[in-house]
Amino acid sequence: MFSSNLIGFILAVVSSAFIGSSFIIKKKGLRKAGANGARAGSGGYGYLLEPLWWVGMFTMIVGEIANFVAYIYAPAVLVTPLGALSIIVSAVLAHFMLNEKLQKMGMLGCLLCVVGSTMIVLHAPLEESLNSVQEIWVLATQPAFLLYVGSVVAVALVLILYCAPRYGQTNILIYIGICSVIGSLTVMSVKAIGIAIKLTLEGLNQAKCIETWIFAMVALTCVITQLNYLNMVSVL
Template identity: 30%
Template sequence: MANSSSLHAVPQMTSAQAHQAEILQNPFRTYLLGIIIAICGNVLISISLNIQKYAHVRQSQRGSKPYYTSVLWWCGVVLMGIGELGNFAAYGFAPASLIAPLGCVSVIASAVISVVFLKETVWASDIVGGSLAITGTYLLVTFAPHNTTHITAQLVQYYAISWHFLLYLLIETVVFCILLYLYKRRNVKHIVVVMLLVALLASLTVISVKAVSGMITETIKGQLQLIYPIFYIMLVIMVVSCAFQIKFLNQAMKMFDATEVVPINFVFFTASAIVAGIVFYQEFEGLALLNIFMFSFGCLLSFLGVFLIARRRPKIKQPDRNFIAMDRIPGRRHTDKVQPEAESTTYGSLAAKFMCNRAGPTDDS
């Protein structure tokens, strides 16, 4: 019996010591590098989104060529790719529970760029929200776990078979199946249901992204990690979870307005990323109670700031109140729309065509 278990004894012994040996206490330069990369990546993402938005507006005004023929639009796409690559690399240097909340930097930068360059209106809620988000970001950086772990293939394998992660994975799978059943079979199209599906997938994405990024970082440093099967398992999980996450997120953007999707997605994604970092990578192990409280308070301030900033953003999806959908009339199954009354003063006139393209809220008087 002892001989048969000797093969398992060595990995267990080295894995138990791995968490103690692989952690560097207060590696300031590595920790700071991850923060800087994440902030720069999020700023680039916000710049790219506003560049693409400006390209859309300019092309729609010209009305000559599709937006994807614009050089400016492609510049925005390239910047977004660089920003996402920076976020990916940041997971290899800093804890996942810190990198995910720093996504609020993108919201703050996007609001500033929209006001300065796109001449959008500044509201009091924008100023208050930005102040709260910046304060929350400062608390996150100050009180987040400062321990940086060398993510090796052996360490990822050890974390993947730990009982707390297996229990977490079981609970997450059950909840995901229930939500998917409600969404697909029961046709429950509530925004919370869709965003929870995205968040549950995001937790797997964060775990796999940090694992892949960390192993690539160690490989670049000279410790080859790409020969282990766990690297490719995590790579597949990363790609699949990202694909389905984008799928559900796009469905949410079609059903709901961006001012609702963006803040809820940020809150749910951040919470799932923090929980994933705590459960899988044990990032809060040994952290003082004061640090945990202030870190949680920083997250709360960031959440409130993002909500205040996003609530005043221009709505993308506007209901057309000049037409009545046929499927809303009892006994009708058509999807056509009823034209305005012929007795209307604007019926058939050029003014009616402009009114059909005008935003809904301005039609109420």
């Protein structure tokens, strides 16, 4: 167990480094694209033709793959908090590459990220062994969790359909809120897919289970939505 958790820990840290770097590279690409057309924050998609943005996107994909594999080896409660390290990487790189000076409140925020992540990682519980995606599905269809999912979807729809068009350009918390609430579902579905892949490699084919594909569709939908609003955050 310790060995698996250590592998997951290392992969999560590497993932944070790549993802944190990708935000800076993509922002430079978004700025360059915005100088020649509609900005992403205004609904423009000209950045899709900007090579620098794709370099950042590739860097993020590498980081997300490392993060995905980390979920296979370690519990979500261990991997997810380490994602906060990407904030510190982005803050440091932004200071040097984008001339965005890190103020005292920003430094305090980075410190709190480190302290919070460390506390959660040190007290991460052992993960219950699961033998199939069906077991995850049973847990995911419990009334309490379904109520949570319904609440997340409702909040996300309000933010996307009502708040974003009206306040998104002036309040960065709208886009951050969308990415955050949807991200909770991303973690759950990615963890399920990771377990499915691990079990399949061990000889228990999970690709034939409809639940595996449902989790995959949820993860894909959540990731695409988060990427769209993260691009909007980057240019505010």
